[in-house]
Amino acid sequence: MKGSNRNKDHSAEGEGAGKRPKRKCLQWHPLLAKKLLDFSEEEEEDDEEEDIDKVQLLGADGLEQDVGETEDDESPEQRARRPMNAFLLFCKRHRSLVRQEHPRLDNRGATKILADWWAVLDPKEKQKYTDMAKEYKDAFMKANPGYKWCPTTNKPVKSPTSAVNPRKKLWAFPSDSSRDLPSPKKAKTEEMPQLNFGMADPTQMGGLSMLLLAGEHALGTPEISSGTCRPDVSESSELRQKSPLFQFAEISSGTSHPDVPSKQCQASALFQFAEISSNTSQLGGAEPVKRCGKSALFQLAEMCLASEGVKMEESKLIKAKESDGGRIKELEKGKEEREIKMEKIDEARLQKEAEFEKSAKENVRDSKELRNFEELRMDDIMGIKMEAPKEIKKEELEEDQKCSHFPDFSYSASSKIIISDVPSRKDHMCHPHGIMIIEDPTALSKPEKLKKKKKKNKMDRHGNDKSTPKKTCKKRQSSESDIESVMYTIEAVAKGDWGIEKLGETARKKVRTSSSGKGSILDAKPPKKKVKSREKKMSKEKSSDTTKESRPQDFISISASKNISGEVPEGIKAEPLTPTEDALPPSLSGQAKPEDSDCHRKIETCGSRKSERSCKGALYKTLVSEGMLTSLRANVDRGKRSSGKGNSSDHEGCWNEESWTFNQSGTSGSKKFKKTKPKEDSLLGSAKLDEEFEKKFNSLPQYSPVTFDRKCVPVPRKKKKTGNMSSEPTKTSKGSGDKWSNKQLFLDAIHPTEDDKPKEQLQRSLAKVTETGCNDECSHNREATETRSSTPEMPAVSAFFSLAALAEVAAMENVHRGQRSTPLTHDGQPKEMPQAPVLISCADQ
DNA sequence: ACGAATGAAAC
DNA sequence: GTTTCATTCGT
Numbered sequence: 001m002k003g004s005n006r007n008k009d010h011s012a013e014g015e016g017a018g019k020r021p022k023r024k025c026l027q028w029h030p031l032l033a034k035k036l037l038d039f040s041e042e043e044e045e046d047d048e049e050e051d052i053d054k055v056q057l058l059g060a061d062g063l064e065q066d067v068g069e070t071e072d073d074e075s076p077e078q079r080a081r082r083p084m085n086a087f088l089l090f091c092k093r094h095r096s097l098v099r100q101e102h103p104r105l106d107n108r109g110a111t112k113i114l115a116d117w118w119a120v121l122d123p124k125e126k127q128k129y130t131d132m133a134k135e136y137k138d139a140f141m142k143a144n145p146g147y148k149w150c151p152t153t154n155k156p157v158k159s160p161t162s163a164v165n166p167r168k169k170l171w172a173f174p175s176d177s178s179r180d181l182p183s184p185k186k187a188k189t190e191e192m193p194q195l196n197f198g199m200a201d202p203t204q205m206g207g208l209s210m211l212l213l214a215g216e217h218a219l220g221t222p223e224i225s226s227g228t229c230r231p232d233v234s235e236s237s238e239l240r241q242k243s244p245l246f247q248f249a250e251i252s253s254g255t256s257h258p259d260v261p262s263k264q265c266q267a268s269a270l271f272q273f274a275e276i277s278s279n280t281s282q283l284g285g286a287e288p289v290k291r292c293g294k295s296a297l298f299q300l301a302e303m304c305l306a307s308e309g310v311k312m313e314e315s316k317l318i319k320a321k322e323s324d325g326g327r328i329k330e331l332e333k334g335k336e337e338r339e340i341k342m343e344k345i346d347e348a349r350l351q352k353e354a355e356f357e358k359s360a361k362e363n364v365r366d367s368k369e370l371r372n373f374e375e376l377r378m379d380d381i382m383g384i385k386m387e388a389p390k391e392i393k394k395e396e397l398e399e400d401q402k403c404s405h406f407p408d409f410s411y412s413a414s415s416k417i418i419i420s421d422v423p424s425r426k427d428h429m430c431h432p433h434g435i436m437i438i439e440d441p442t443a444l445s446k447p448e449k450l451k452k453k454k455k456k457n458k459m460d461r462h463g464n465d466k467s468t469p470k471k472t473c474k475k476r477q478s479s480e481s482d483i484e485s486v487m488y489t490i491e492a493v494a495k496g497d498w499g500i501e502k503l504g505e506t507a508r509k510k511v512r513t514s515s516s517g518k519g520s521i522l523d524a525k526p527p528k529k530k531v532k533s534r535e536k537k538m539s540k541e542k543s544s545d546t547t548k549e550s551r552p553q554d555f556i557s558i559s560a561s562k563n564i565s566g567e568v569p570e571g572i573k574a575e576p577l578t579p580t581e582d583a584l585p586p587s588l589s590g591q592a593k594p595e596d597s598d599c600h601r602k603i604e605t606c607g608s609r610k611s612e613r614s615c616k617g618a619l620y621k622t623l624v625s626e627g628m629l630t631s632l633r634a635n636v637d638r639g640k641r642s643s644g645k646g647n648s649s650d651h652e653g654c655w656n657e658e659s660w661t662f663n664q665s666g667t668s669g670s671k672k673f674k675k676t677k678p679k680e681d682s683l684l685g686s687a688k689l690d691e692e693f694e695k696k697f698n699s700l701p702q703y704s705p706v707t708f709d710r711k712c713v714p715v716p717r718k719k720k721k722t723g724n725m726s727s728e729p730t731k732t733s734k735g736s737g738d739k740w741s742n743k744q745l746f747l748d749a750i751h752p753t754e755d756d757k758p759k760e761q762l763q764r765s766l767a768k769v770t771e772t773g774c775n776d777e778c779s780h781n782r783e784a785t786e787t788r789s790s791t792p793e794m795p796a797v798s799a800f801f802s803l804a805a806l807a808e809v810a811a812m813e814n815v816h817r818g819q820r821s822t823p824l825t826h827d828g829q830p831k832e833m834p835q836a837p838v839l840i841s842c843a844d845q
Numbered sequence: 846a847c848g849a850a851t852g853a854a855a856c
Numbered sequence: 857g858t859t860t861c862a863t864t865c866g867t
Binding site: 082083084085086087088090091106107108109110111112113114115116118119130133137148149150 | 850
């Protein structure tokens with residue numbers, strides 16, 4: 001939160017501030033705000049017409065707004081920014097990566113690099129950006145019919161009132177100014193979003209504003225929406241066909257759909273998505289909104305609490321106390337019941353897991369595993385829900401399931417990231433199953449982990465890796481994270497106003513504060529991304545806990561990020577844990593995973609049991625030595641900074657933040673929804689547009705620097721050496737693959753502008769890690785991986801690490817940091833290389 | 846504010 | 857063809 005807004009946008013809110021805000025756009029006045037509130041309250045469903053009238057009135061008051069389509073000219077405020085072109089989109093998406101690599105580079109330099117990358121970029125990939133740009137443009141135009149790109153030569157514009165906007169924006173745009181605002185930028189301002197929101201709507205929104213309000217209102221009050229909405233959605237057909245963005249634009253503009261009511265009901269895919277993820281309410285707008293919302297969230301909260309409780313117990317066992325305890329204790333108090341629940345759940349999970357493992361073992365194939373895993377997960381979820389609900393009434397449960405279930409499913413499909421073993425050997429090493437699933441919902445782990453993790457983990461690690469009861473571990477892990485997640489959830493709820501009664505006390509507090517009135521709804525949006533992600537995560541989190549035997553620590557969250565935007569990185573978990581350790585028959589293990597794991601550990605004890613830990617340790621050491629951790633950290637920090645924005649692409653940021661979630665959920669999710677139920681409401685016109693935009697934006701592929709690097713090896717940035725690039729299409733494209741490939745996580749070494757050394761080192765180290773001690777298979781596999789480096793000599797510049805591995809490392813790092821010394825690695829040489837160029841990027845489709 | 850890049854649009 | 861501006865942020 002904090003970081004994000006600083007940029008330009010504040011202007012909006014504090015118009016007074018005067019800062020530099022680029023644009024003033026129509027500003028939002030406090031007065032307006034009031035009005036806004038009123039409106040929201042009063043009507044939710046009034047017809048558009050009325051709304052419009054009101055709007056007009058408002059407009060009159062506050063500003064002039066011409067709703068008219070014609071373009072008007074002058075309104076200074078409006079300023080919609082022209083849509084970004086493909087290259088800009090690309091820049092936006094990758095700039096952070098570039099910056100990471102080259103921290104010192106100024107933007108210009110970064111831009112150059114980006115240009116180079118762009119030049120090198122595979123046409124196919126480029127096309128994606130182009131298409132996105134086009135789509136966005138179309139949507140934008142639709143929303144702003146009269147919009148002219150250029151003020152025409154005359155650009156009197158600036159001069160006139162130039163004062164206002166620093167930057168640009170002069171032209172007018174026609175009708176719905178509202179939309180303009182939403183332009184990507186604004187939307188971004190994460191924090192202020194509310195403000196922005198408000199700003200836009202009241203005055204100049206025109207009909208749209210009303211719609212938006214109504215929509216928002218609806219959100220706030222599920223019942224209404226539910227009543228009005230129709231499940232079917234007549235509109236859907238049309239809408240569906242169009243891209244969400246487009247639809248959104250239409251809706252917002254009011255052009256296309258006459259039906260007010262339906263609109264209200266239907267939220268844009270994005271919106272829906274968010275809602276769903278949040279569990280809040282209106283799932284489909286369709287039905288039983290209320291219950292759904294609550295239940296899932298609620299359950300989640302409970303789960304968290306429960307886990308917390310468990311954790312506490314364990315922790316006690318381990319060590320009597322923790323400094324943090326206070327909070328936890330409170331939670332604990334009431335939560336015993338939950339604990340019980342958790343236990344049950346756990347049991348169920350265990351069983352399932354066991355089954356899963358078996359199946360997994362049997363099926364070496366990734367695909368199979370994946371499937372199984374997913375299924376399993378689903379089952380788990382189901383089971384959990386089923387069981388958990390005891391308290392909850394059956395009816396609610398059922399509904400919840402419907403609601404949540406569906407969403408979950410979709411999410412899981414879309415949002416989960418599954419990494420197959422194949423790609424990354426390393427993963428295998430650590431995780432027998434080899435399949436990693438990253439769930440968005442994972443939110444759990446991160447935040448808390450930090451705090452607690454450090455403490456606890458230390459303890460655990462020190463003392464008993466093994467000793468700790470399996471359960472505990474798991475629970476613990478989840479628990480810790482859970483708490484955090486809960487907290488987040490709470491916040492989210494607060495913002496969003498979801499009704500979460502039960503959440504912990506803590507939650508309430510927060511909620512209260514934030515949720516005040518209608519505004520709250522609005523508020524919710526701003527944070528949208530975060531909220532969404534969290535929500536999503538929440539829904540699933542439980543499932544993630546599964547790892548039983550393994551120790552919690554293993555999981556990793558890439559905690560570092562935690563602070564970041566507060567989002568949750570989510571947990572990344574490696575489910576599989578260690579078959580090797582306990583029960584796997586050698587034969588089975590031999591097949592695939594175990595060995596891999598062995599590879600990792602090579603350093604420590606190759607032979608005996610290679611626990612994941614050892615692998616981790618090895619990895620950690622390597623990373624530390626190479627300075628990779630440092631770079632990761634840096635990235636994380638960077639991520640914090642930019643956290644709000646969509647582009648957060650940064651590694652950690654990625655996962656943590658939206659990127660991951662977003663992406664996944666975004667594209668696929670939205671689409672699904674759309675198709676399924678297209679609801680697009682007019683609700684938040686602009687907001688949606690933005691959201692859609694962001695969603696899409698996030699879904700755009702992000703390429704690891706390595707990719708580009710390879711392409712252009714030697715040259716200095718300046719000219720694009722097209723030659724090289726062209727030759728090496730390598731993998732850039734591959735990332736685009738639809739399936740999991742998209743989601744693969746690449747850990748790449750980025751070469752510093754000109755420095756090759758680091759890179760080489762990194763590579764070497766990576767190779768070491770991977771191969772050392774490994775059987776042939778390991779290396780073999782590695783090669784097999786998509787990544788194969790183009791040049792045989794450099795093994796793999798980009799090595800794939802499993803998320804789990806990374807997470808583990810991160811966890812270690814945290815510990816390390818906390819203690820100052822690396823616990824695991826005694827010798828660990830935590831030296832930090834200035835900037836080890838390591839990037840983790842996720843490519844989505 | 847400026848600039849670095851690319852691209853789209855309006856000249 | 858040229859001019860504007862879209863994004864990003866360190867100077």
